[in-house]
Amino acid sequence: MSEPIIELRDIEKHFGPVIALAGVSLSVHPGECHCLLGDNGAGKSTFIKVMSGVHQPSKGEIRFEGAPVRFADPRVAIAAGISTVYQDLAMIPLMSVSRNFFMGNEPQKRVLGIPFFDHDYANRVTMEEMARLGIRLRGPDQAVGTLSGGERQTVAIARAAYFGARVLILDEPTSALGVRQTSNVLATIDAVRKRGVAVVFITHNVRHAHAVGDRFTVLNRGRTLGTASRGEISPEELQDMMAGGEELAELEGSLGGTV
Numbered sequence: 001m002s003e004p005i006i007e008l009r010d011i012e013k014h015f016g017p018v019i020a021l022a023g024v025s026l027s028v029h030p031g032e033c034h035c036l037l038g039d040n041g042a043g044k045s046t047f048i049k050v051m052s053g054v055h056q057p058s059k060g061e062i063r064f065e066g067a068p069v070r071f072a073d074p075r076v077a078i079a080a081g082i083s084t085v086y087q088d089l090a091m092i093p094l095m096s097v098s099r100n101f102f103m104g105n106e107p108q109k110r111v112l113g114i115p116f117f118d119h120d121y122a123n124r125v126t127m128e129e130m131a132r133l134g135i136r137l138r139g140p141d142q143a144v145g146t147l148s149g150g151e152r153q154t155v156a157i158a159r160a161a162y163f164g165a166r167v168l169i170l171d172e173p174t175s176a177l178g179v180r181q182t183s184n185v186l187a188t189i190d191a192v193r194k195r196g197v198a199v200v201f202i203t204h205n206v207r208h209a210h211a212v213g214d215r216f217t218v219l220n221r222g223r224t225l226g227t228a229s230r231g232e233i234s235p236e237e238l239q240d241m242m243a244g245g246e247e248l249a250e251l252e253g254s255l256g257g258t259v
Contacts, residue, residue, distance in 0.1 A: 003066060005030050005198045006051070006082070006167050011060035013046050013222075020046040022222045023060070026200075028167065033189060033199040035209035037242055038219035044202050047219065048169050051200070052084045053077035081166030085156045085173065093145030097137060098126040100144050101159050129158045133191045135184070150181025154188045161192050168192060169200045174208050186211050206238045218242055 004027035013021040021043050028034040038044050049055045051062070053071030062069050064080060071077040074084075091100045102122050109118040123140035130137055135154045137147075144152060153173045160168055170189065174182045189212050193199050203209050209216060216233065218225040218241045225241050 002029050002031075004028060004063075005065060007063045008047075008051060008057075009061045009063070011047065011050055011062075012058045013050055013055060014058040020222055021050070021057075024219065024222070024224050026217050026224075026227070028198045028200055030166070030198050031193055031196045032214045033193045033201055033212050035201045035203060035213035035216045036219065037203060037206065037209055037216060037238060039204055039242055041221070042219040042242075043222040044219055045171070046222075048084065048171060048200065048202060051077075051167075052082055052169060081164055082169065083160040083163070083165035083167070084169040084171065085153070085160055086171045087173075087175065089152055089156045091144050091152060091156065094143055096141045097144055097147070097155060098122040098140040101126045101129075101140075101155060101162075105163060125162070129162045130154065133158050133161075133188050135188065148181055149177050150184045153177070153181075153185045157185075157188050157192060161195065161197055165197055167198045167200065169202070171202050172204070173201075174203065174205060182208065204242070206235045206242065210235045210238070 007027040009025050011021050011024045012019070024043065024047055026034065026036065036044055036047065046055065050057050053074045053076055062071070069080070071080070071082075092103070095103075098119070099122070107118040107121045108115040109121070110116070126140045127137065133154060135151070135158070137151070144155065147155070157168070157170070157173075173185050177185065186208060189199055189201060193212070201209065201213065213230060215227060215229050216238055217227040218238065220242070
């Protein structure tokens with residue numbers, strides 16, 4: 001396997017007396033989907049905010065392409081090729097798919113020296129990029145608000161990949177989706193990974209993680225419980241790690257097997 005494109009070593013994050021992360025480590029390679037699993041409050045959101053430059057680590061080291069780095073803010077991380085797709089997707093429902101796709105990176109054409117948004121170019125590229133990921137939209141002019149939750153996720157993922165994401169962080173992209181929509185999003189993640197993008201897939205759903213993941217890291221109360229590769233751990237074992245299998249076993253024993 002190639003060298004990691006990004007690696008976080010022994011990351012700690014303190015908010016005053018509260019320790020949100022207590023020595024978390026994770027690496028991700030180009031073309032790999034590394035799943036970060038954990039229940040609510042495990043520290044997943046804080047960790048990805050450290051990775052994307054929103055928070056500065058209290059302790060620990062971040063290495064990008066083998067060299068130590070410090071992402072002073074999200075813009076620095078984005079410039080390096082680290083893109084995060086949050087659950088709210090940062091989209092405007094009343095705007096078209098193509099306008100959302102190019103939001104912040106609007107292509108322009110000039111008419112009599114006056115710059116205008118280049119609708120033809122934006123529409124063509126949007127449809128081409130969505131088709132490359134296996135997604136067929138009705139048209140680039142339809143409002144994002146008319147899309148399903150899964151379709152909006154695929155637009156956000158395609159947008160990040162098109163604008164040069166080398167590390168794509170996905171924050172619970174399947175948490176509120178139905179079965180068919182989830183399948184489409186997972187297929188999109190797989191397609192992006194096969195294009196050489198390093199994917200960090202944050203989820204609390206073991207089945208979704210096991211469908212596309214190459215490696216799995218489990219967080220619990222701000223600590224890393226372990227990292228395993230596909231084939232080394234079953235979905236049931238991952239679920240036990242997330243749920244605190246040893247604690248449940250001890251409780252079950254103390255209650256005479258009634259848990």
